[in-house]
Amino acid sequence: MLWARRPELASAIERTRRNEDYLPGVELPDRLRVTAELDAAVKGAEVVVVAVPSHGFRSVLEQAVPHLGAAVALVSVAKGLEEGTTLRMSEVAAEVAPGRPVAVLSGPNLAREVVAGHPTASVVASADGALATELQRLFSGATFRVYTNPDVVGCEVAGALKNVVAIAAGVSDGLGFGDNTRAALVTRGLAELGRLGVALGGDPLTFSGLAGMGDLVATCTSAKSRNHRVGVELGRGRRLDEILSGTRMVAEGVRTAPVAVELGRRLGVELPIAEEVVAVLAGQHTVADAIPRLMQREAKPELHGLRP
Amino acid sequence: MLWARRPELASAIERTRRNEDYLPGVELPDRLRVTAELDAAVKGAEVVVVAVPSHGFRSVLEQAVPHLGAAVALVSVAKGLEEGTTLRMSEVAAEVAPGRPVAVLSGPNLAREVVAGHPTASVVASADGALATELQRLFSGATFRVYTNPDVVGCEVAGALKNVVAIAAGVSDGLGFGDNTRAALVTRGLAELGRLGVALGGDPLTFSGLAGMGDLVATCTSAKSRNHRVGVELGRGRRLDEILSGTRMVAEGVRTAPVAVELGRRLGVELPIAEEVVAVLAGQHTVADAIPRLMQREAKPELHGLRP
Numbered sequence: 001m002l003w004a005r006r007p008e009l010a011s012a013i014e015r016t017r018r019n020e021d022y023l024p025g026v027e028l029p030d031r032l033r034v035t036a037e038l039d040a041a042v043k044g045a046e047v048v049v050v051a052v053p054s055h056g057f058r059s060v061l062e063q064a065v066p067h068l069g070a071a072v073a074l075v076s077v078a079k080g081l082e083e084g085t086t087l088r089m090s091e092v093a094a095e096v097a098p099g100r101p102v103a104v105l106s107g108p109n110l111a112r113e114v115v116a117g118h119p120t121a122s123v124v125a126s127a128d129g130a131l132a133t134e135l136q137r138l139f140s141g142a143t144f145r146v147y148t149n150p151d152v153v154g155c156e157v158a159g160a161l162k163n164v165v166a167i168a169a170g171v172s173d174g175l176g177f178g179d180n181t182r183a184a185l186v187t188r189g190l191a192e193l194g195r196l197g198v199a200l201g202g203d204p205l206t207f208s209g210l211a212g213m214g215d216l217v218a219t220c221t222s223a224k225s226r227n228h229r230v231g232v233e234l235g236r237g238r239r240l241d242e243i244l245s246g247t248r249m250v251a252e253g254v255r256t257a258p259v260a261v262e263l264g265r266r267l268g269v270e271l272p273i274a275e276e277v278v279a280v281l282a283g284q285h286t287v288a289d290a291i292p293r294l295m296q297r298e299a300k301p302e303l304h305g306l307r308p
Numbered sequence: 309m310l311w312a313r314r315p316e317l318a319s320a321i322e323r324t325r326r327n328e329d330y331l332p333g334v335e336l337p338d339r340l341r342v343t344a345e346l347d348a349a350v351k352g353a354e355v356v357v358v359a360v361p362s363h364g365f366r367s368v369l370e371q372a373v374p375h376l377g378a379a380v381a382l383v384s385v386a387k388g389l390e391e392g393t394t395l396r397m398s399e400v401a402a403e404v405a406p407g408r409p410v411a412v413l414s415g416p417n418l419a420r421e422v423v424a425g426h427p428t429a430s431v432v433a434s435a436d437g438a439l440a441t442e443l444q445r446l447f448s449g450a451t452f453r454v455y456t457n458p459d460v461v462g463c464e465v466a467g468a469l470k471n472v473v474a475i476a477a478g479v480s481d482g483l484g485f486g487d488n489t490r491a492a493l494v495t496r497g498l499a500e501l502g503r504l505g506v507a508l509g510g511d512p513l514t515f516s517g518l519a520g521m522g523d524l525v526a527t528c529t530s531a532k533s534r535n536h537r538v539g540v541e542l543g544r545g546r547r548l549d550e551i552l553s554g555t556r557m558v559a560e561g562v563r564t565a566p567v568a569v570e571l572g573r574r575l576g577v578e579l580p581i582a583e584e585v586v587a588v589l590a591g592q593h594t595v596a597d598a599i600p601r602l603m604q605r606e607a608k609p610e611l612h613g614l615r616p
Contacts, residue, residue: 107492108487108488108491108492108495109488110486110487110488112486113485113486113487113488113489114488116486118485118486118488118489119480119485119488119489119492119599119600119603119604120488120489120492120603121488121492121495121603143600143603145492145603145604172427177421177426177427178418178420178421178424178426178530178532179416179418179421179526179529179530179532179533180416180417180418180421180422180426180427180428180429180526181421181426181427181428182525182526182529183416183518183522183523183525183526183529184415184416184427184428184429184453184518184522186521186522186525187416187429187516187517187518187521187522187525190516190521191516194516207516208495208498208499208502208515208516209495210491210492210495213494213495213498213521214491214492214494214495215491217490217491217494217495217525217529218487218488218490218491221487221490221491221525221529222486222487224486224487225487291427292427292451295427295428295429295451295453296427296453
């Protein structure tokens with residue numbers, strides 16, 4: 001059962017078995033039903049996948065919660081932090097729908113490639129190990145491989161911050177820099193994900209896994225990544241409002257960057273890439289300065305500050 | 309002072325100030341002298357950079373050693389393991405030129421981008437901290453940032469094995485799989501670098517740094533990587549001998565893969581990606597089977613086996 005916010009989109013998908021805006025050319029399964037009625041969509045469901053961008057996550061879940069069963073499992077696939085509260089999506093879910101077990105599905109999972117049947121690996125994270133194993137069984141398919149991980153915090157922080165690093169990598173590409181520069185940014189970016197995640201209680205090993213490094217690499221190197229594309233356009237000299245007005249897709253990193261910086265400052269965690277992305281998005285730094293500034297930041301022993 | 313093996317190449321570079329085969333269009337500095345005489349090249353040198361592929365490393369160094377000073381520092385930029393002995397290049401150097409301090413320069417450093425002035429970060433690793441700091445000073449430039457790391461083993465194992473993972477990533481790309489599949493392979497590949505490196509005494513943190521993840525990402529995603537290109541051609545169905553006969557460049561991963569597998573077996577370390585690459589290179593497995601086989605290998609908790 002698929003819910004779509006706009007009734008005209010829901011009926012178009014139900015009728016044509018296609019969602020041309022987001023998955024052009026893909027035939028959806030006959031068994032899939034589509035509705036714009038949130039109550040009908042979630043009523044009786046044992047598992048609800050909340051695939052709503054972070055800025056709409058709370059309000060959609062609030063509308064759904066009167067119709068949710070008491071034991072329904074909520075699976076977040078949103079990758080962002082809530083503006084204002086700096087909460088992770090699983091924390092928002094726990095506030096809005098208390099008592100329901102929560103899990104997070106994350107990893108290098110570009111939707112068009114998943115539906116095309118490319119071999120894909122994913123992680124389902126939950127503090128509830130039995131739920132994680134059940135969701136692993138439910139989501140696994142011939143070409144979609146699901147691993148379990150108890151570390152919800154690490155998976156969510158990685159998923160949110162990788163979009164910010166992808167903007168920086170895109171800026172570098174848009175400026176005409178190559179694979180060396182991007183690889184250095186991705187490496188320093190992974191350290192940044194890890195610092196924030198560990199400060200919030202995440203497991204350092206999560207950042208070397210699919211939801212950390214895996215998703216970071218896919219997002220920073222893929223032409224299909226919306227956040228990377230926003231960075232490329234910035235690097236080519238376009239203004240943020242111009243770029244965003246030209247796309248229907250949501251680039252989560254644009255919203256996440258200032259929230260991550262706020263969180264980092266409160267926790268005393270250095271996030272130089274996120275800080276630089278915020279300054280560029282706000283028009284305070286030029287893109288031409290941003291990448292050299294990040295690259296020339298420190299000439300220290302490489303592992304400085306990483307020892308426990 | 310640059311040494312080139314072929315006298316005609318040395319005199320062409322000396323005359324034209326260009327090396328058209330390897331760095332087309334690049335003007336070399338006036339101060340650079342070029343010779344095919346190994347004794348003249350190394351005589352009186354305080355630092356010798358050994359930029360010779362791993363299969364020629366020992367023999368070139370043996371020819372040079374009678375002309376080397378007793379305190380000359382040797383810097384290896386070769387990324388491979390010696391066939392027959394499974395030695396790292398710094399171990400070969402210690403055997404051939406005993407008593408000379410040895411360092412390794414590694415990281416995401418595609419040569420054409422370095423000379424183009426793209427911001428690049430690199431690691432110099434040496435057990436001799438003062439030498440590492442001196443080399444950091446020597447190699448650093450406005451766009452070339454050098455970090456130090458005491459972990460020679462980790463940097464060398466990462467540098468050797470990443471070429472093998474790049475062949476696997478190239479096979480995936482050549483088969484038409486996308487960013488999800490490649491990101492999953494890179495993630496499992498990094499775990500593979502780390503397992504072998506730690507078994508040999510490397511520092512786990514090195515694999516999250518520039519010589520580990522950084523170089524792995526650059527090599528697995530760059531169209532400029534020779535190892536990745538060999539994988540792409542294999543994925544498209546070409547035979548290894550056809551591919552290699554069409555290029556003058558050395559794809560180190562082709563030689564390193566079986567040596568790494570030999571080393572892994574001896575140490576009891578699982579290297580599924582390297583094993584699969586060896587089987588494909590030897591014509592024992594088809595490329596069509598290789599990637600699904602790697603992706604479907606395990607449905608375990610993600611961090612299984614990674615805990616110390």
